[in-house]
Amino acid sequence: MNLELVSFKLCPFAQRAIISLNRQNIDFSMTYINPMNPPDWFKKISPTGQVPLLKVDDQVIFESLVITEFIEEIANHSFHPDTAIQRASNRSWIIFSGDILGNMFELITADEKTFNTAKQSLFEKLTKIESIKTSSTFFNGEQFNMIDAAFAPIFMRLSWINEFTDNALSLSAFKRLSAWSDAILAIKEVQTSVVDGLDDAYYSNIEAREGYLATLFVDEDTD
Numbered sequence: 100m101n102l103e104l105v106s107f108k109l110c111p112f113a114q115r116a117i118i119s120l121n122r123q124n125i126d127f128s129m130t131y132i133n134p135m136n137p138p139d140w141f142k143k144i145s146p147t148g149q150v151p152l153l154k155v156d157d158q159v160i161f162e163s164l165v166i167t168e169f170i171e172e173i174a175n176h177s178f179h180p181d182t183a184i185q186r187a188s189n190r191s192w193i194i195f196s197g198d199i200l201g202n203m204f205e206l207i208t209a210d211e212k213t214f215n216t217a218k219q220s221l222f223e224k225l226t227k228i229e230s231i232k233t234s235s236t237f238f239n240g241e242q243f244n245m246i247d248a249a250f251a252p253i254f255m256r257l258s259w260i261n262e263f264t265d266n267a268l269s270l271s272a273f274k275r276l277s278a279w280s281d282a283i284l285a286i287k288e289v290q291t292s293v294v295d296g297l298d299d300a301y302y303s304n305i306e307a308r309e310g311y312l313a314t315l316f317v318d319e320d321t322d
């Protein structure tokens with residue numbers, strides 16, 4: 100089976116699939132396209148115009164949750180919990196985490212007022228997750244699962260934003276989420292799921308959007 104993942108370099112949804120593929124030791128090729136000028140072949144095969152897309156031989160699947168579920172199904176062992184109810188609950192929280200990424204897209208582009216609204220919405224969601232997160236290392240226990248891969252891009256971007264600013268989105272009030280974030284960001288497949296220098300690209304991307312967040316950057320040139 101030939102797998103080709105199509106994405107933008109900065110796409111957090113694709114990062115979930117990259118982590119899952121690497122964690123499962125599944126061979127795939129990566130094709131990055133320019134979000135500002137997607138090629139015609141992409142427009143032809145993408146029903147939504149969004150990435151990630153996974154080309155599987157001559158078929159195309161889309162939606163990161165579906166792609167990561169597919170990866171689970173073709174892998175030799177599962178990084179999803181054993182029971183149907185736990186798997187369903189994980190999927191619910193994975194979909195919820197997509198809304199967190201929505202808040203984060205807003206945060207990086209917004210003026211001060213919208214930034215504060217998006218931050219409040221983000222922190223309300225984090226509070227809900229903090230309240231259901233147990234003291235285990237990862238979401239379901241001591242094993243890194245698919246749901247941990249889904250949250251990895253969120254924690255990675257939050258940690259970058261906190262580095263670029265004086266902890267504008269600090270997780271310190273969330274003890275369990277902070278420990279969970281540390282555990283996820285220490286995983287090799289998470290660290291290698293982005294191209295080198297993506298933190299600098301993220302910095303430049305936020306700077307170029309000239310929103311309120313860029314004004315919070317501490318005066319340190321990352322170039």
Ligand SMILES: N[C@@H](CCC(=O)N[C@@H](CS)C(=O)NCC(=O)O)C(=O)O
Pocket residue numbers: 107109110111112113148149150151161162163164197
């Ligand atoms: N629900 C989708 C969201 C994917 C998504 O929002 N992708 C962004 C890039 S990270 C995108 O393609 N944006 C371009 C657009 O919406 O036109 C998933 O989980 O795969």
